[in-house]
Amino acid sequence: MPEEAPAPNAFDLLAPGVQRRLWDMKWTELRPIQADAIRAVLGSRDDLVLMAETAGGKTEAAFLPLLSQIADEALGSVRVVYVGPLKALINDQFSRIEDLCKHLEVPVHRWHGDVGEAARRTLIQQPGGVLLITPESIESLLVNRTANLSGVFGGLRAVVIDELHAFLDASRGLHLASVLARLSRRVSGDRPRMIGLSATIGDTDAARRYLSPDAPERVRVITDPGETKELQMRLHVYRPAGSPDAEDDARQLSLHTVAADLVEHCHGRSNLVFCNAKGDIELLADEGNTIARASGLVPSFVVHHGSLSREIRDDTESRMKSERPYTAICSSTLEMGIDIGSVHTVGQVGPPWGVASLKQRLGRSGRRDDEPRRLRMYVIEDADPHAEDPVHRLPLRTLQSVAVVELMLRERWLEPPALPEMDLSTLSQQVVALIAERGGVTPAAAYEQLCVRGPFRAVETAVFADLLRSLGAEDVIEQAPRGELILGLEGEHIRTGRGFYAVFDTPVEYRLVHDSRELGTLPSGAVPAEDDHLIFAGRRWKVVSVDADRQTIYVQPARGRKRPLFLGSPGHVHRRIRERMLEVLIDPPPLPYATGPARELIAASTSAAEQSGYSGRRLTPMSDSVTDLVTWTGTREQLTILSMLSAAGLEVTDKEVSIRCRASVENVRSVLETITDYPPPIETIARAAIQRATLHKYDYLLSEELRGRAIAANDLTLDSALELLRHIS
DNA sequence: GACCTGCTGCGGATTG
Numbered sequence: 001m002p003e004e005a006p007a008p009n010a011f012d013l014l015a016p017g018v019q020r021r022l023w024d025m026k027w028t029e030l031r032p033i034q035a036d037a038i039r040a041v042l043g044s045r046d047d048l049v050l051m052a053e054t055a056g057g058k059t060e061a062a063f064l065p066l067l068s069q070i071a072d073e074a075l076g077s078v079r080v081v082y083v084g085p086l087k088a089l090i091n092d093q094f095s096r097i098e099d100l101c102k103h104l105e106v107p108v109h110r111w112h113g114d115v116g117e118a119a120r121r122t123l124i125q126q127p128g129g130v131l132l133i134t135p136e137s138i139e140s141l142l143v144n145r146t147a148n149l150s151g152v153f154g155g156l157r158a159v160v161i162d163e164l165h166a167f168l169d170a171s172r173g174l175h176l177a178s179v180l181a182r183l184s185r186r187v188s189g190d191r192p193r194m195i196g197l198s199a200t201i202g203d204t205d206a207a208r209r210y211l212s213p214d215a216p217e218r219v220r221v222i223t224d225p226g227e228t229k230e231l232q233m234r235l236h237v238y239r240p241a242g243s244p245d246a247e248d249d250a251r252q253l254s255l256h257t258v259a260a261d262l263v264e265h266c267h268g269r270s271n272l273v274f275c276n277a278k279g280d281i282e283l284l285a286d287e288g289n290t291i292a293r294a295s296g297l298v299p300s301f302v303v304h305h306g307s308l309s310r311e312i313r314d315d316t317e318s319r320m321k322s323e324r325p326y327t328a329i330c331s332s333t334l335e336m337g338i339d340i341g342s343v344h345t346v347g348q349v350g351p352p353w354g355v356a357s358l359k360q361r362l363g364r365s366g367r368r369d370d371e372p373r374r375l376r377m378y379v380i381e382d383a384d385p386h387a388e389d390p391v392h393r394l395p396l397r398t399l400q401s402v403a404v405v406e407l408m409l410r411e412r413w414l415e416p417p418a419l420p421e422m423d424l425s426t427l428s429q430q431v432v433a434l435i436a437e438r439g440g441v442t443p444a445a446a447y448e449q450l451c452v453r454g455p456f457r458a459v460e461t462a463v464f465a466d467l468l469r470s471l472g473a474e475d476v477i478e479q480a481p482r483g484e485l486i487l488g489l490e491g492e493h494i495r496t497g498r499g500f501y502a503v504f505d506t507p508v509e510y511r512l513v514h515d516s517r518e519l520g521t522l523p524s525g526a527v528p529a530e531d532d533h534l535i536f537a538g539r540r541w542k543v544v545s546v547d548a549d550r551q552t553i554y555v556q557p558a559r560g561r562k563r564p565l566f567l568g569s570p571g572h573v574h575r576r577i578r579e580r581m582l583e584v585l586i587d588p589p590p591l592p593y594a595t596g597p598a599r600e601l602i603a604a605s606t607s608a609a610e611q612s613g614y615s616g617r618r619l620t621p622m623s624d625s626v627t628d629l630v631t632w633t634g635t636r637e638q639l640t641i642l643s644m645l646s647a648a649g650l651e652v653t654d655k656e657v658s659i660r661c662r663a664s665v666e667n668v669r670s671v672l673e674t675i676t677d678y679p680p681p682i683e684t685i686a687r688a689a690i691q692r693a694t695l696h697k698y699d700y701l702l703s704e705e706l707r708g709r710a711i712a713a714n715d716l717t718l719d720s721a722l723e724l725l726r727h728i729s
Numbered sequence: 730g731a732c733c734t735g736c737t738g739c740g741g742a743t744t745g
Binding site: 086087113134135137140143145166170172276277279305306331332333335350353357496498499500501503504506568569570571 | 734
């Protein structure tokens with residue numbers, strides 16, 4: 001029997017200049033994922049997914065072999081494109097990769113909105129090496145630098161997508177796939193190799209299909225098993241003891257208690273505390289620092305979220321990197337990417353939205369080899385055992401927190417990512433962009449580029465033709481006499497508008513200014529009045545004046561305090577989480593990480609739910625004319641069922657884990673029987689869903705029929721909704 | 730009551 005050749009030593013495969021750099025940096029060994037990636041890149045043409053914890057060496061795993069491969073390539077074209085979702089991440093990675101290139105003749109470029117004209121000129125005039133860029137900046141190159149594309153990208157060998165999971169379930173992922181497909185037309189020679197980097201992906205097949213839709217089975221997934229780290233965790237539950245009338249006061253009181261506990265738990269160390277709402281971030285930081293001062297401690301809470309100015313976020317980031325102990329109270333801005341040093345404990349205030357998000361956040365602690373991961377969850381439970389409405393008696397926040405933790409720890413399950421395959425808003429933007437790139441394009445060529453070679457494969461030719469008609473009706477495009485599509489008046493307007501390059505929508509915002517220094521922004525729908533107080537950027541302010549023309553709010557320091565208002569819209573919860581919440585409710589598992597009060601609360605809820613008819617999926621009468629359809633299912637199923645019932649003529653209200661119907665039990669039961677026997681056409685359900693579904697950036701250009709098609713494909717899930725209804729007793 | 734992300738090009742005048 002022939003002996004299998006031993007795997008080559010990965011280090012020996014690297015280019016001499018790369019080896020020398022590793023000697024300089026005193027690396028004694030390569031991590032397994034790096035050795036595997038080096039062998040895969042230098043020994044095959046396969047596309048790759050590299051999965052490892054944040055700071056697990058993924059960047060080096062991809063770039064050590066890629067740099068080795070291009071070390072001897074002449075200038076004349078960029079060889080490797082690195083796509084990052086954040087400018088801050090690109091800046092971080094730029095210095096890391098430049099550092100790896102110290103002994104190589106490989107230039108490293110970056111291009112995003114904050115990169116200066118000189119650096120841009122260098123890339124255009126002397127392209128070569130590595131380019132770090134955002135999806136939106138690729139779009140701007142395609143549209144504005146068309147004449148340079150072949151020169152800059154003609155010899156491209158590989159595309160690296162960092163934080164791949166961030167692109168796998170949103171419009172931005174489709175946008176990125178589309179600009180890469182448009183770019184690959186400009187590459188001569190072989191299709192560039194695709195490499196995705198990510199910490200955690202619930203479904204690696206989705207990642208494979210994304211990187212290589214034509215041959216997903218040939219994408220190799222390399223996972224760093226990592227050592228299974230010890231997790232120390234605690235679930236704290238807070239119960240407002242206020243009167244039902246004073247709900248806000250009660251919540252405020254609970255936040256005070258959470259803040260007091262945070263001071264105790266966080267004092268003297270560096271920590272990250274994630275909140276679900278930006279208003280809570282500001283309030284908790286203010287409260288925590290006030291309590292710390294009163295106890296003679298150094299106030300060390302700082303804030304970080306997306307409405308703060310870059311300057312204030314930079315300040316928080318550099319404090320976190322410093323030797324002094326700070327605790328950042330933050331939103332998902334600190335969930336991914338930029339390195340903020342070692343963190344002792346991760347806090348989570350309120351139930352996590354999902355397992356993937358909690359896992360990502362948890363990865364921020366226990367970075368050092370000898371350190372365990374530490375997680376503290378703080379849940380303000382506003383369920384009231386005496387409430388008239390049975391839904392308000394259920395401890396939904398506590399149940400959701402427990403369900404997410406149980407799914408993560410015991411089932412090792414994550415939400416699978418799902419791209420909105422019928423994203424007609426993003427497709428509309430791509431039609432405009434493609435016309436802008438080529439000057440004009442025939443409908444057939446547009447379909448070929450966007451829906452055959454590009455990511456909109458679920459869009460059939462008839463739907464695409466409808467879309468073009470819809471865009472024509474809105475003056476976005478028009479057809480030249482020879483059949484070519486060109487931009488119409490509205491299309492030119494969209495294309496030259498400032499917001500054109502991104503496919504996600506941004507609400508109108510007012511700037512908050514003190515002493516000509518910008519602190520951040522507030523939504524135009526929640527602008528405070530003159531003399532109002534607010535907490536912002538961790539400090540207290542009073543509004544001096546509001547300039548509506550300049551959309552600016554001028555403030556000065558003050559003593560009064562008020563939670564700022566940010567207008568968000570509810571997110572999605574996966575069906576498995578709500579199902580698990582029901583299981584925890586009817587048969588609580590041992591919860592060693594929960595404090596005594598948390599366990600007692602759940603135990604007490606079991607019998608209460610039984611009595612109120614919420615301990616299973618069933619029809620529960622509230623009165624002769626009101627019936628609750630208890631669903632315990634995900635937001636997508638919930639939307640589908642709501643729309644079906646409403647299309648059948650019932651008056652319905654979303655109650656999160658149930659649907660309240662203004663009708664008798666018999667009436668609702670007969671509607672359910674009809675629906676399950678003769679399900680209404682999806683178009684009918686989609687029409688009923690239009691009012692409740694999220695509106696995307698370019699949806700306003702679509703006919704109602706197209707909008708319905710998009711909702712049917714992206715927002716509804718008929719099969720699992722019907723399956724659930726068939727089991728309603 | 731619910732998070733985040735991004736972003737012209739060009740020509741002409743002026744200055745060192």
